[in-house]
Amino acid sequence: MQWSKHFRVKPGQAVRLADRDTAWTGDFKNKDDARDALSANIARMAELQNLLYAQRKHALLIVLQGMDASGKDGTIRHVMSGLNPQSCYVRSFKEPTPEELGHDFLWRVHRVVPGRGEIGIFNRSHYEDVLVVRVHDLVPRRIWEQRYDQIKAFEKILAANDTVILKFYLHTSRGEQRARLQERLKDPAKRWKVAPGDFTERKFWTAYQQAYEEALTRCSTPAAPWFVIPADHKWFRNWAVSQVIVETLAGLKMKYPTPKFNRAKIHIP
């Protein structure tokens, strides 16, 4: 079964998020049932990362987006736990600095994309510039309206230069967000994450869902597909993201480079 296909937004397909179940768990009954599958994927990701690094032909860019408390941080902590930090890094995109605002919106993004052999993980991304920016009118419509095409052109350049791009929308329900925000307030180890803004942002839920629908609909391309991941169950989200990564990397049919020397002639003194 090609799960990637199941979660992928087909280019040109209009996404309606309300039609997609946030709590779906596929063939798994519960967390225990999925545990081995996730462990196997994490181990396989490490092997595939090693190949990617050795071959230095492709770069892998993983984009994580979703509403507040949708699990972007948790996905990184769990799914990426087996990766070798040597050739893998995370970039988080916050409110732009004055320097970043002084440039075009892709400037801060392009300078941190992964090079060949590397895995770059984006915790939020250039999509914020058609999400929060659109919802709060941070720039006029005529500016953000052009950004869908600009993003597609940008991602096309990356893909044409051997970057494999996987974009994940972590699809959570409004009720699940409430539960997670409440949990964060209770737990001292999570409380620091809460910004008062997270609660007021909930009022813009519908506007955000619409902005996401448009981004997912307009910017899922063969070169840079979007995947909608049911994410109310953290364990299913972790498995699903890992599964798409494994299927995609395995599909590259990577090989270790063959040394240019004759092994038989080498004597280790």
Ligand code: AMP
């Ligand atoms: P967090 O990911 O919880 O650390 O929060 C980062 C915050 O930065 C979120 O509220 C984002 O919406 C915000 N942010 C990220 N990129 C932009 C952007 N381009 N313009 C405005 N706000 C942004």
Ligand code: MG
């Ligand atoms: Mg936050």
